[in-house]
Amino acid sequence: MSTTTAKPSKAAVIKVNRADLPLSCPRPEDEVWNMHPRVYLPIDKTGEATCPYCGARYALSD
8 A cells, every 4th residue: 555645736646556446535544633524536447536625646556
């Protein structure tokens, strides 16, 4: 699993594996006390997803 936390950034793309699916933002390992509600992102078809709340970008690495 990737250790990068979900924070909006124009440059950073958070890499996830198929083992991490279903993908949610914030992810289970993220600190959620100050984040938006958890949403599940459809990443399996295109290999990329962007969170509609915080703008975090995710990409499948496998």
